[in-house]
Amino acid sequence: MRLLLVEDDEILGDGLVAGLKMEGYAVDWLTNGKLADEALKLNTYELIVLDLNLPDMDGMAILKALRSRKDETPVMVLTAKDTIPDRVLGLDSGADDFVIKPFELDEVCARLRALARRSEGRSAPTIEYKGIVLDPASHLVTFNNEKVELSQKEFEILSFLMSNIGKVVSRSRLEESLYSWESDVESNTVEVHIHYLRKKLDTALIRTVRGVGYIIDNEDEL
Amino acid sequence: MNYSLRQLLLISLLSASMLIWGIAAYVSYKVTRDEVANLFDAELAQSAKVLNAFVESLLREGSLSGHWSQEQAKADEILHTYALKRKFKSKSAFQLWSEDDGLLLRSTNESAFSVHGFNQTNIDDQLWPIFDDLLQANALGHKYERKIAFQLWSKKDGLMLRSDSAPLFTFASSDHGFSETKVDDYVWHVFSITNSTGEYIIHVGQKEEIRAELTDEITSQLVTQFLIGLPFLGLVIWFIVGLSLKPINRLEKAVAKREASYLKPLSIKRLPNEIVPVVNEINNLFVQLEQAFEHERRFTADASHELRTPLAGLLTQAHVALRTTDEEVRKQALSRIKQGVNRMTYMVQQLLTFSRIESNTEFLTKQNTMVSREVVHVIAELEPEAHKKQILMEFVEDNPVPVIVNGPLVSILIRNIIDNAIKYTPAKGNVLITVTGQEKYLQICVEDSGPGIAPDQYEKSLERFHRCVETANTAKGTGLGFSIVQRIAAIHNADLILGVSQFGGLKVTVLFPLPIRPEDKSWQKKLSFFSIRKSG
Numbered sequence: 111m112r113l114l115l116v117e118d119d120e121i122l123g124d125g126l127v128a129g130l131k132m133e134g135y136a137v138d139w140l141t142n143g144k145l146a147d148e149a150l151k152l153n154t155y156e157l158i159v160l161d162l163n164l165p166d167m168d169g170m171a172i173l174k175a176l177r178s179r180k181d182e183t184p185v186m187v188l189t190a191k192d193t194i195p196d197r198v199l200g201l202d203s204g205a206d207d208f209v210i211k212p213f214e215l216d217e218v219c220a221r222l223r224a225l226a227r228r229s230e231g232r233s234a235p236t237i238e239y240k241g242i243v244l245d246p247a248s249h250l251v252t253f254n255n256e257k258v259e260l261s262q263k264e265f266e267i268l269s270f271l272m273s274n275i276g277k278v279v280s281r282s283r284l285e286e287s288l289y290s291w292e293s294d295v296e297s298n299t300v301e302v303h304i305h306y307l308r309k310k311l312d313t314a315l316i317r318t319v320r321g322v323g324y325i326i327d328n329e330d331e332l
Numbered sequence: 333m334n335y336s337l338r339q340l341l342l343i344s345l346l347s348a349s350m351l352i353w354g355i356a357a358y359v360s361y362k363v364t365r366d367e368v369a370n371l372f373d374a375e376l377a378q379s380a381k382v383l384n385a386f387v388e389s390l391l392r393e394g395s396l397s398g399h400w401s402q403e404q405a406k407a408d409e410i411l412h413t414y415a416l417k418r419k420f421k422s423k424s425a426f427q428l429w430s431e432d433d434g435l436l437l438r439s440t441n442e443s444a445f446s447v448h449g450f451n452q453t454n455i456d457d458q459l460w461p462i463f464d465d466l467l468q469a470n471a472l473g474h475k476y477e478r479k480i481a482f483q484l485w486s487k488k489d490g491l492m493l494r495s496d497s498a499p500l501f502t503f504a505s506s507d508h509g510f511s512e513t514k515v516d517d518y519v520w521h522v523f524s525i526t527n528s529t530g531e532y533i534i535h536v537g538q539k540e541e542i543r544a545e546l547t548d549e550i551t552s553q554l555v556t557q558f559l560i561g562l563p564f565l566g567l568v569i570w571f572i573v574g575l576s577l578k579p580i581n582r583l584e585k586a587v588a589k590r591e592a593s594y595l596k597p598l599s600i601k602r603l604p605n606e607i608v609p610v611v612n613e614i615n616n617l618f619v620q621l622e623q624a625f626e627h628e629r630r631f632t633a634d635a636s637h638e639l640r641t642p643l644a645g646l647l648t649q650a651h652v653a654l655r656t657t658d659e660e661v662r663k664q665a666l667s668r669i670k671q672g673v674n675r676m677t678y679m680v681q682q683l684l685t686f687s688r689i690e691s692n693t694e695f696l697t698k699q700n701t702m703v704s705r706e707v708v709h710v711i712a713e714l715e716p717e718a719h720k721k722q723i724l725m726e727f728v729e730d731n732p733v734p735v736i737v738n739g740p741l742v743s744i745l746i747r748n749i750i751d752n753a754i755k756y757t758p759a760k761g762n763v764l765i766t767v768t769g770q771e772k773y774l775q776i777c778v779e780d781s782g783p784g785i786a787p788d789q790y791e792k793s794l795e796r797f798h799r800c801v802e803t804a805n806t807a808k809g810t811g812l813g814f815s816i817v818q819r820i821a822a823i824h825n826a827d828l829i830l831g832v833s834q835f836g837g838l839k840v841t842v843l844f845p846l847p848i849r850p851e852d853k854s855w856q857k858k859l860s861f862f863s864i865r866k867s868g
Contacts, residue, residue, distance in 0.1 A: 122641060124649070125651070125665065129652045132652070132655060163637055212646075215652070
């Protein structure tokens with residue numbers, strides 16, 4: 111899952127990148143508000159973690175610009191200001207969640223999962239479909255009640271496809287969600303991960319739409 | 333010392349009224365006494381003239397002594413009466429009618445005395461009995477009777493006639509006009525008149541006592557009235573002062589409602605003009621207080637952000653270090669934690685410095701200091717830091733003069749400027765420090781080859797916790813350095829100027845004003861005396 115982190119503090123930003131990577135997120139880290147605003151115009155993220163106190167452009171302004179573009183990406187705001195008016199202002203400006211510094215990394219991760227879940231229109235913590243149960247918190251997948259060992263990238267792809275059941279997900283979109291700017295994407299890696307997923311789970315689960323991408327068909331609607 | 337305005341006004345107003353009234357009473361006592369004396373003198377003269385008129389008329393009819401033997405009793409009575417005339421008001425007059433001849437005698441004021449509706453034609457039958465009665469009722473039994481007297485002296489025969497109260501010897505040595513005589517310890521006012529033939533002398537006397545009594549009576553009336561009025565006057569003053577002080581009571585209640593978090597200006601509506609300036613000043617103070625509180629609130633909020641962010645960083649890095657299985661990541665996280673703790677330590681130091689400067693300005697003692705020496709100390713301290721970044725640090729001194737400053741504070745100022753220069757200057761850059769004595773200032777100049785500050789950002793960069801955009805991520809500042817520098821400069825009336833350095837970076841100039849007359853030692857003594865006094 112691709113995540114944009116906007117945080118000007120070097121140590122905190124570095125720690126968050128390390129911690130979020132451990133959780134399997136593909137993290138892009140920007141320390142500058144204006145750059146973040148540009149990046150959000152050009153790229154698609156599943157989640158945004160935004161510090162409000164930035165040296166050049168107020169985090170709130172970035173948030174307002176984002177929402178004015180009808181971009182619904184869930185935004186978690188990090189702030190040192192803990193007054194109720196600050197929080198109200200933040201939530202009213204389009205933030206989906208608020209975390210007051212200093213915070214526990216675990217809490218941030220749990221809140222991010224909840225944000226992702228809600229943005230996908232789910233309320234249950236796990237995603238279930240045709241005997242497959244995927245738990246985003248523990249990164250565990252079971253198929254017909256048996257644990258399936260998946261690599262992190264395989265888990266991310268499965269999680270992304272299962273969050274978008276019935277919709278075609280383009281290959282580039284999948285690549286985007288898997289890799290941050292720093293990592294090199296090899297052209298056939300997505301195909302390789304899909305291949306392993308089909309092998310470990312049901313071969314008919316993921317259908318290839320040639321030249322476009324992949325889909326898990328929603329058979330409940332058929 | 334505190335006092336009650338109400339009591340003060342009451343006491344002072346009452347005292348003033350008493351004083352003024354006392355003077356007025358004394359003056360009116362004097363005037364009354366004089367007036368009474370005049371009045372009585374006039375009466376004395378009048379009485380004497382009446383007697384004289386009698387004597388004259390009797391003389392025209394024949395011998396006074398012959399007449400007197402027949403008419404003694406009657407005349408005695410009448411003369412008594414006229415001597416007693418002073419019991420009538422000064423404006424009164426007299427008439428004397430005879431059965432045979434009509435009007436015998438009258439005072440010069442014709443209209444004054446009338447005998448109750450009797451006209452001249454029928455008056456003959458009735459006048460004497462009525463006149464008798466009048467005299468009986470009004471005068472004969474009067475308590476003042478013994479205090480008036482008359483004597484009729486004949487130059488040939490001596491004392492011919494006198495009232496009971498008159499002495500046997502002559503009343504006055506004078507033959508004519510007013511005089512004063514002492515008889516049996518009593519002072520008598522005497523008016524004497526000599527008849528037209530010069531044979532007879534009439535003395536009419538009046539005891540001083542009567543006059544004093546009347547004057548005292550009038551005066552004591554005045555005093556009594558005032559003494560009765562005094563408590564009422566006091567009550568009225570008390571009430572009016574209370575009423576006038578009401579706005580102050582209202583103001584007191586309004587001020588009592590104010591507290592640090594509620595400093596709304598006080599209303600000046602319905603306040604007397606005398607209090608409005610006070611309230612305006614209080615309101616000005618409120619505005620300043622409000623600003624100061626706002627300043628503090630903002631500082632606290634800023635400081636909290638500045639502390640919360642590195643704390644969040646530390647916590648996150650600690651979490652990563654605990655959770656990761658990758659040894660490389662753990663090492664990196666731990667070194668970040670160390671870095672973060674160092675940064676926070678520095679920040680706490682800066683905050684403490686700042687709050688110490690903010691709160692203790694008035695306790696600072698200033699002394700004659702060679703600032704260039706302080707600069708050398710700071711450079712020696714910071715050189716290793718510069719050396720690490722291979723920065724070329726230079727110090728140039730030109731005509732250094734002493735200025736009157738607080739040494740430790742100026743050290744902090746210099747350290748912050750040079751520290752900033754080193755922080756923001758990239759590796760292999762330059763930092764040049766110059767100390768120059770000028771005509772009116774001692775100039776300290778620190779130039780670096782860092783990124784500098786855009787001129788439109790100069791003002792902003794002096795704000796607390798402001799960090800420059802371009803360098804916010806790389807330099808490990810706290811955003812407090814320039815605030816500290818600015819504060820210390822302000823304490824010393826020094827100017828702080830930002831500009832572009834010869835290396836293209838930032839140039840920070842501080843101008844310390846020189847003592848006005850450096851050769852005048854007494855002025856310096858005074859200054860240090862002042863500082864010591866303040867610190868005590």
